[in-house]
Amino acid sequence: MRAWVLAAAVAATVGSAGLAFAQGNVVTERRAGFREMGGHMEAIAAVVQSRGDQRQIAARVDQMLPFYQSLPNRVPAASLTPPLPQGTQDGQTRALAAIEANRADFGTRNQNMIAALGALKTAAEAGNVTPDLLRTTGGTCGACHQQYRAR
Ligand code: HEC
Numbered sequence: 001m002r003a004w005v006l007a008a009a010v011a012a013t014v015g016s017a018g019l020a021f022a023q024g025n026v027v028t029e030r031r032a033g034f035r036e037m038g039g040h041m042e043a044i045a046a047v048v049q050s051r052g053d054q055r056q057i058a059a060r061v062d063q064m065l066p067f068y069q070s071l072p073n074r075v076p077a078a079s080l081t082p083p084l085p086q087g088t089q090d091g092q093t094r095a096l097a098a099i100e101a102n103r104a105d106f107g108t109r110n111q112n113m114i115a116a117l118g119a120l121k122t123a124a125e126a127g128n129v130t131p132d133l134l135r136t137t138g139g140t141c142g143a144c145h146q147q148y149r150a151r
Contacts, residue, residue: 026079027093033067033074040064041138044120048129057124061117068114072107075099086150094150102147109144116140 040060080097123129
């Protein structure tokens with residue numbers, strides 16, 4: 001009997017630690033992914049500014065798309081704030097619980113992002129990316145941040 005209770009307690013502890021760890025990874029990987037997106041956008045802006053070869057932009061868009069295609073799966077309710085502490089330190093997040101309450105709208109804003117990246121890629125393949133088009137693309141990032149990312 002005692003051994004059974006002990007075994008159950010150990011299993012419960014391991015179980016919850018495992019969950020906390022998995023949850024931490026969701027947030028860490030999500031934030032690292034977004035930082036990569038920011039890096040891609042900066043590099044793309046540099047290509048446009050220096051009038052570089054815009055095929056580089058198309059290649060970067062190809063690297064960006066899988067992240068947004070997977071984004072709806074990277075925001076489980078338990079990885080949002082609240083319940084997680086809000087902030088930019090390790091283990092904190094700025095992804096708002098409003099995402100959970102507005103899944104359809106979050107998905108629409110994410111689809112808008114995927115469409116905007118598609119348009120950016122098409123323009124890049126023709127060498128037609130302008131600063132204006134980049135601002136529009138960046139505005140699509142901001143349209144989601146405004147609703148679903150804490151400041
Ligand atoms: C559909 C919603 C959505 C779209 C579209 C979106 N973001 Fe975000 N972004 C978020 C959310 C939510 C967070 C907060 C993530 C967290 O703290 O866990 C975030 C966080 C970030 C961060 C901070 C990462 C960190 O260090 O914590 C950067 C940088 C970022 N996004 C860049 C971008 C760029 C660049 C684009 C457009 C190319 C973009 N995002 C498009 C929702 C979005």
